[in-house]
Amino acid sequence: MKTKAISFRLGDQEISAQLQSQVKRSDLYGRTAKVVTDKDGKSLSTGVLTQEGRLLEKTQFAGLSVDETGSFNGSAQYVCDGEKVEAKPASFKEARELEKVSLDALNEFAVEAVYPIESETDLAAGLYATTFNYTQSVEPKDCLILVEEENQSYLLTGRRLEFSNVGKAVIYNLFDEGEEAEEEEDADFDFGDAF
């Protein structure tokens, strides 16, 4: 199993570990693909029809970033509140700080990627918070590392969610209109044997 060396800092202690490749949902349960066929069973390809009625294949158009003048030369920059944001190196190139947190932090955290991790340094079981970016990035992801004594440990990247306690009076947040339906996928697990 190919792994990547990664390190962290917990106070004065340097923690070294090996990060395995991501475990995706499809690795566990497979996935569902949509196939379109004609009446004879021949697979059809997907393209787009322009307003003029012209058919375009996916290879016939490309995405481009433009400013209000219609185009731009050079590389894009990143800003936040008017200040330029520099990219941070990948997590494998610097040791990020770890902070021990309660397991309850997982209650308000949306995980986007799961990586099995093996610590080479003694690290007490529990949950640790840090940031993580697999490649250079202007916005590293929030990250929680679940360290287990007996079972596999995992590095979970994603983002912290924020919810407020609700009193008797409620201020409603509206959903964004026009959300697209997600790609459909079978939920191939149930709770039968879990508990």
Added chain:
Amino acid sequence: MEREFYLSFEGKDARIFLQPPRPKTREIKRVSPNNLDLSSVRITNGLNALPATEETIEAMRQGDPEIDLQSIGGILDTTTRAYYDPDTKEVATSFQVYNVVLNPDGSEKERKPFTPRHQNTNHESNPVKVGKLVPRDALFRKFVISGAFQLVHADGVQYEFLHGIAKTLEDRNHAALLGAGAKGNAPLVFQENGRPMRCALTGEVEGENYKLLILLLGQELKLPADRREDA
């Protein structure tokens, strides 16, 4: 996405509201070197899609029919999806859609005609049922939480209902598994043709205030079978 949520707990049910998490306060955006906001557009690249025929091959020997100089750089505004024969490049006027279920190794498990998944979190007669209670810590260690929504009330009766559920869950330090459908064991579908999701409910109370969250369980926290053998 449907904002109402029909929930049943210990014989009582109510239609309450779903609320998403608060949006990020810190937004990073891309700008050009002139500090102008960037937006994404689609443009045509001037390539002609030609059928793979002898005529095409002969035409390419004589000239460049694969390039359409008139259409290079055209901005695509409103388009509609179309299915076409990859050999003849003709738009299909009738077609069938199948869902192909693939195993983790990529092999085909089964193929069935596409059937739309209907939203079931605000069904007219089948509420989402609060089922088995499980230790909170065990839930966090067994499942990957891929998202969450908050349940909120709109009137006093709903407030008592939700506050009561949150207090029950907190007092027992447990989460509750949720199930939709007539039997209360189906995954939740939050919008038409949305992904079916296994979900759990967690609750916290602070005096009169409460926080009741629906956690979306994306996958189990475990290694795939082939990697467990290697480990």
